[in-house]
Amino acid sequence: MALHPDGFCGKMGETKERGRPMPVKRYQTKSRRALGDFFAAHPHTCFTARDIIREPSLELSEPSVYRLLAAMAEEGILERIAAQDGEGAAYRYLGDHHHGEGHFHLKCERCGQTVCADCDFMGEMEEHFAKEHGFALSAGNTVLYGTCQKCREKAKTE
Structure with a gap:
């Protein structure tokens, strides 16, 4: 499920209430929103963690970048693609594009x-x-x- 990071993530958690999975709430921090907006503004471009860390419009710490990229990829907001040099990965915004x-x-x-x-x-x-x-x-x-x-x-x- 690919959602803009401003929205409630409907990913289902392990906690159950009356036999039904309950949605996991994702906190919308300023950093997460900024990163999501950045990717949404560049939907056909891949960025590595290093690209994001060096991006002057984003003031994100290195640990935050890696944590947010991993979380957003796991949630289906970003797609993780092997980097051209074979080292690490690049990320691309999915939006509503599912494949x-x-x-x-x-x-x-x-x-x-x-x-x-x-x-x-x-x-x-x-x-x-x-x-x-x-x-x-x-x-x-x-x-x-x-x-x-x-x-x-x-x-x-x-």
């Missing part, structure tokens, strides 16, 4: 924009890699790097 297995991410190496590729032939690609190469892809964690159309057009004019 399951079988999609890839396309990330621009110039501007950092990340989009989901929910193309019909992606399943065929997965089958090909499994059958011909004996390799099972983790499609939800697969990031293909390249250059977006906007950056390609910008490069033509430079």
Whole structure:
């Protein structure tokens, strides 16, 4: 369930009342709200914890950044994607965008924009890699790097 961080999180907790799970209330601290607003303002861009720590518009401590990113990813507000260098992870705002297995991410190496590729032939690609190469892809964690159309057009004019 992806909600804007200002809203009540409907994630169900372990506590039960009359046999029903009770929602876990998430406190909306100033830091959490600021981080959520920052991600919502950049919905197609991935940020690492280091990017957030260095962001001048956010005055968040390093421990707070790591704690908030982990919590917001667990709650489905942010998506955790393996970083390009293989070290750590990058995070992207999900908003109301939910997706399951079988999609890839396309990330621009110039501007950092990340989009989901929910193309019909992606399943065929997965089958090909499994059958011909004996390799099972983790499609939800697969990031293909390249250059977006906007950056390609910008490069033509430079």
